Amino acid sequence: MSHTAHIRSHRKPRRSASRVTMRAGVAGGVLGTLAVAGTSASSANAAEPVTQTLELPTLTSDLAAQVAQSADATEQAAANYRLSAERDAAAANAAKQAKADLADAKKKAEARKKAETARKKAAEAARQAAADRASRTTERPTLSATSSVGSTSASVSTATGSAAAVVSFVKAQVGKAYVSGATGPSAFDCSGLVQTAFKQVGISLPRVSQDQSTAGTQVSLSNLQPGDILYWGGAGSAYHVGVYVGNGMFVGAQNPSTGVVERPLSYDPPSGAVRVL
Template sequence: MSHTAHIRSHRKPRRSASTIAMRTGVAGGVLSTLAVAGASGAAHAAEPVTQTLELPTLTADLAAQVAQSADVTQQAAASYQLQAERDAAAAKAAKQAKADLAEAKKKAAEAKKKAEEAARKEAAERASRTAERATLSASADTGSSSTGAGSSTSTSTSTSTSTSTSTATGSAAAVVSFVQAQVGKAYVSGATGPSAYDCSGLVQAAFKQVGISLPRVSQAQSTAGTQVGLDNLQPGDILYWGGAGSAYHVGVYVGGGMFVGAQNSSTGVVQKPLSYDPPSGAVRVL
């Protein structure tokens, strides 16, 4: 046995692995605790920063709300303006419609007044023609009774004359020209020209221009030639109103659907369409 066997070594004893591990664990735990504490402290220290960072988010939301409110307000204003424009347009249209209605009523009233005046005038002319026809008829009856057989002789003579001159060139044109030249002259019962005529006086004077002697009264003139249909008229034909042999009015057909006649004291000698006073028949002496 060595003499140094019981002497304690001056060197530090080696630490065992378990001791080192334990100490290492303790140290790790301490470091972990410190780390947690540091993290906790850092977290507590960062709280004010986090709150400060949330402010812009709240501010952005508020700005969005303000913007949305502004949009709503603008839309409402636009809607009010549109409604106001519509109301103004409707008021203008209503005013225009009212004016148009008033104008239409005015025109309708004027048209009605003119129609009534025309109807009154036409009624007066018809009444005048009716009265004149009655007068002519009465005059014709008187003339027939006074002339008697002489009228029949004149009629037969006129008939033979018309046969001999029916193809005379220019005769119809001369008759038409004469009666048209008398248009505008006065009507006087019993007159035979040159400044005034009655119906049969005008016809007699017209045919006298071409050498044809016609009876003086309408009844006899209505049978003075060959009877012709109203759909086969020629210029120069004598038109009559009433029956053949009992006519109360006569005129001269001038062509183109027109006739010339001494109608009455209101109109005098006129040229009118056949539709103005449709005749009953016609005779041809040319």
């Protein structure tokens, strides 16, 4: 036995190997964890740009295609809407124009119908007047150059001055048409012819036969002079007028069938006469 076997050592006792090993292991584990974490973080940070570089172009291309498709669809829808709107507008305009054309056609048809009715009435009135004159011819003495009613001096008298101008004018209108309400130059009715003839010499006569039959001094049919106004019917209610042109003849716008004619007094004897010249 050593002589120092029972002497206590003054050195601190060594830590147990197991405890040191455990502590070293813990420390190493912590450092290893940190190292791994750091490495992972570094790897993640290093990989991220690679991921963006590889993935983003694909996502951006898909998105652009989707946006383009959506834009095309929107544009097509807008074009279809515009086309539909244009068609609707064209249809509305066509309907409006058709309605206006129909209304215009109806107006024209109505106007033609009224004109035709007026023409028929005028023709019927002229026919009736002619029939009335024909019936009165058998009831009144016939006027002629040798008739006891008409004087020889009146029949052979010659117009002068304003009367000659009136006579010349009415004779120049012989052969022109009879149109109710017309005052020339290509057509006349009876009072229109008389009014226009006297207008040539500056005399203004009333427009209608009734008023013209009282426009001057009443004269006897046996004392007629060229330029006298002849009337048929009563004074103030005459239905027809003409102009005496001398030599037992008169000129008048008779009716639509004969127009303006020169006839002997015996053709249609007048009821009376007035003198304005």
